[in-house]
Amino acid sequence: MLLLPIYLASSSPRRRELMEQMGLRFSVVSRPVDETVDEKLSPEEVVKSLSARKALAVSREIDRGLVIGSDTVVVWQGKIMGKPVSDADALDMLRCLQGNEHSVYSGLAVIDASDGRMVCTHERTRVFFRPAGDDELKLYVNTGEPMDKAGAYAIQGRGAVFVSGIEGCYSNVVGLPLFLLASVLKDFGVNVLGSDMN
C-alpha cells in the first residue's frame, strides 16, 4: 500500500521539531497566507481560521496527502497577542504577562488533499508567569528570543525562567498540540504509534 504523504504547512522551526518528535515522516511546505482576522472573532475562532487557511494554501497545490496547519496566539485578559512587531512591543506584552496567568491557544487543521475533507480544532493551555521587573524583562527582550513568538516568549527557551506553571498540554504552548494531532491523524487512518507509521 502506498503511504499517504504528510505535509506540514508551516515555516515554524518549533512545529517542525514537534512533528519530528512524533517520529512522522513529513515534508515542510509553507505558503504565505493573509493573516488578517475579524476583531470580533474569539481566540479559538481566530486560531482555527488561520490554521485552516495555512493548510488550505498548501492542499490546493497537491492531489494527494494530508496537510497540517496550525496557528498559536497568547490571550491575556481577553486581549489576543500575536508575535511582537518590535522590542518595545515585546516588552509591553511581557509587562502584561508577568505576575499573571494567560492562555495559549493553538489551532490545528488537517486536510486530506484527495477529497478536501478537513478536521479543524483547537487546544487551550493556561500558563502562569511569576512577577518580574523591567530590568529582567529588558534583559530577556535583548536576547532576541521573543521576536518570532506569540506573546513574546518561548516556554521551550529562556522564557521558561518566567513560567511558574502550566495547566494543560505543553506542546500546545510551543506551537502544536501533539496529543490532539495524534488523535486527529487517527481519524485519517494514520496511527503515530502503529506499524503503519509514515
Ligand SMILES: Cc1cn([C@H]2C[C@H](O)[C@@H](COP(=O)(O)OP(=O)(O)OP(=O)(O)O)O2)c(=O)[nH]c1=O
Ligand atoms: C507561546 C509560545 C509561542 N511560540 C511560537 C510558536 C509559533 O512559531 C509562534 C506563533 O506564530 P504563528 O503565527 O502561530 O506561527 P509562525 O508564523 O511561527 O509559523 P507558520 O505560520 O508558518 O506556521 O510562536 C513558541 O515557540 N513558544 C512559546 O512558548
